[in-house]
Amino acid sequence: MRVAVLLGGTASERDVSITTAGQVFRALRDRGHEVMAFDTTAGRLGPEQEQALLVAQISENEPDRATIPSRDRTMQLVMDPDGLRAADVVFLALHGGTGENGTIQGLLDIAGIPYTGSGLLASAVAMNKNISKQLFRTAGILTPDWFIADPTDAGFDSDRLGFPVVVKPSSEGSSIGLTVVKEPADFEDAVKTARGYDDEVMVEQFVPGREFVVGVLEDQPLAVGEIIPRSTDVFDYTDKYQAGGAQKIFPADLPPDQAEEMHRLALAAHTTLKLKSYSRSDFRMDIAGNIWCLEANSLPGMTSTSLLPRSAAAVGIGFAELCERICLDAMR
Numbered sequence: 001m002r003v004a005v006l007l008g009g010t011a012s013e014r015d016v017s018i019t020t021a022g023q024v025f026r027a028l029r030d031r032g033h034e035v036m037a038f039d040t041t042a043g044r045l046g047p048e049q050e051q052a053l054l055v056a057q058i059s060e061n062e063p064d065r066a067t068i069p070s071r072d073r074t075m076q077l078v079m080d081p082d083g084l085r086a087a088d089v090v091f092l093a094l095h096g097g098t099g100e101n102g103t104i105q106g107l108l109d110i111a112g113i114p115y116t117g118s119g120l121l122a123s124a125v126a127m128n129k130n131i132s133k134q135l136f137r138t139a140g141i142l143t144p145d146w147f148i149a150d151p152t153d154a155g156f157d158s159d160r161l162g163f164p165v166v167v168k169p170s171s172e173g174s175s176i177g178l179t180v181v182k183e184p185a186d187f188e189d190a191v192k193t194a195r196g197y198d199d200e201v202m203v204e205q206f207v208p209g210r211e212f213v214v215g216v217l218e219d220q221p222l223a224v225g226e227i228i229p230r231s232t233d234v235f236d237y238t239d240k241y242q243a244g245g246a247q248k249i250f251p252a253d254l255p256p257d258q259a260e261e262m263h264r265l266a267l268a269a270h271t272t273l274k275l276k277s278y279s280r281s282d283f284r285m286d287i288a289g290n291i292w293c294l295e296a297n298s299l300p301g302m303t304s305t306s307l308l309p310r311s312a313a314a315v316g317i318g319f320a321e322l323c324e325r326i327c328l329d330a331m332r
Contacts, residue, residue, distance in 0.1 A: 001033045003327055004087035006104075006115075007053070008039035010072050011097025012176045012197055020302040021093035022053030027304075027320040028091070028327070036087065040074045040099070044083065074104055078111045089330050090115040091323070092299055100299045101127040101171065116330040118298045122274040126298040129202055130170050132273055136293055139272040141265060143293050144205040144284075149191050164206040167191055169198030180206060207284040207292045212252060214266035215300070215311030216279045217322070218329055221263035223314030225307060226252035248307070250314040261291060269296040277329045280308045 005028075007021035008014055021037060029035045037045040037053060045053070077083040084090050090108060092115055098104055102124035108115045118126070125131050136143040145161060148170065167190035168178040177197040179190035194201040211229070215222035228247040252259065266281040273279075273296055280300035284292045300308040304319040312322045 001028075001089060001327060001331070002087045003028050003033050003035045003089055003091050004084050005035060005037050005091045005093050006040060006074075006077075006084065006099075007037065007093040008041050009094045009097050009099040010041060010070055011095065011099065013095035013097070016301060017093055017095045017099070018053060019057065020095065020306070022055070023303045023319070024091055024093050024323050025050065025053055027323045031320050031324050033324070033327075038077055038084065040072050040077070040094070040104075043073055043077065072098065074098075074107060078107055078113065084108070084113055085111070088114070089327050091327060091330075092116050093302065095299055095301065096127075096176075114330050116277060116326050118274070118276045118279070122276065123298050126273045126275060126279075126296050128171050128200075129168075129295055130200065132295060135272050136269065139268060141268055141272065141293050142290060144207050146202055146204040149194075149201040149203050161203065161205045166202075166204040166206050167194050168202055168204070169194045170200035170202045171198050207286055209284050209286040212262060212283045212285060212291075213307045213311065214262050214281050214283070215308040216266055216270045216275070216281070217312060217317070217325065218277065219267070219270070221266050222308075222311040222317075223251040224254060224259050224262045225250040225311055225314070226254075227307075248310060250310045258285075258289070258291075265291060265293055266296075269293055273298075278308065278326055280311070 005021050005025050007017050009017055025035050025037055037050050039045055078085070090113055092099060094100060094104065100123055102120040105115065105123050106120040109120060125135065130148055133143045133146060147160065164180050164182040166178060167181050169176070177194045179193055181187050181190045191201050211227045213225045213227060226249045230246055262283060265283065269281045270279045275296060275298055279296050279298055281296045282294040284294060286292065300306065302309065309319050309322055313319070
């Protein structure tokens with residue numbers, strides 16, 4: 001195959017995208033495929049720039065939006081016959097923003113260029129946590145209660161959800177801009193932090209308990225994994241991407257009936273949002289054993305140690321094979 005790996009983007013998860021791309025790039029090339037790397041802000045990358053992808057690392061601090069390029073050249077890459085059109089398939093190594101919210105998916109649809117992951121509608125719905133949670137609730141999938149913070153009122157009615165609550169941007173990933181608020185006095189600052197990444201801010205009931213993830217590949221659930229953050233109440237940005245930030249156990253130590261239920265719920269979340277090819281759903285299990293779906297990710301992280309690849313590896317699917325299967329599924 002000739003694979004164009006599309007990376008970078010202008011969203012807060014740009015560094016995550018670059019790291020994903022480097023590992024996908026190497027894995028597909030090791031499988032014998034012809035691979036080209038395209039940055040949405042810089043165009044096709046040369047050999048030295050490609051090599052830089054292979055050693056890229058994610059900062060332990062949340063990204064500063066002021067340092068992220070704002071110019072997007074995806075339209076030019078689509079129009080150029082030597083750009084994305086020259087590939088058999090585009091591997092979307094993008095996270096967040098226009099790369100995950102359906103914008104680039106729609107552009108590639110119009111151009112008739114095959115790409116990995118879900119389509120326009122599913123991408124848009126999954127990226128917006130407010131809409132996806134409404135669909136989960138309609139489908140009978142248990143999800144923590146929530147509301148959208150009123151832009152004209154920074155106060156908080158503690159009787160509505162109680163404390164603690166999770167305050168986060170409605171359309172961001174990697175737990176960027178997320179705060180667990182335990183006291184009313186901290187609520188206003190948490191809303192301001194979240195609003196720095198998205199105009200729509202979600203206030204969500206905090207579910208104490210264990211945290212789990214389940215990958216889905218080609219409409220089949222993969223292994224359940226348990227995430228145990230080492231220093232915080234939630235699996236935040238630092239825990240996700242820094243060595244030692246969290247313990248990740250695949251497969252999770254669960255009774256068969258609970259693992260089977262998480263498989264069912266992950267597939268239900270995947271199909272409810274009309275996701276295709278692959279996804280990763282995140283869950284919390286409370287002390288009573290109730291399983292709460294937090295969100296489903298349409299383009300989850302794809303480094304060899306990311307959660308979806310770990311979920312696949314636990315059922316015998318190596319990273320390079322996973323990348324290749326995702327490409328082949330897109331071409332079908």
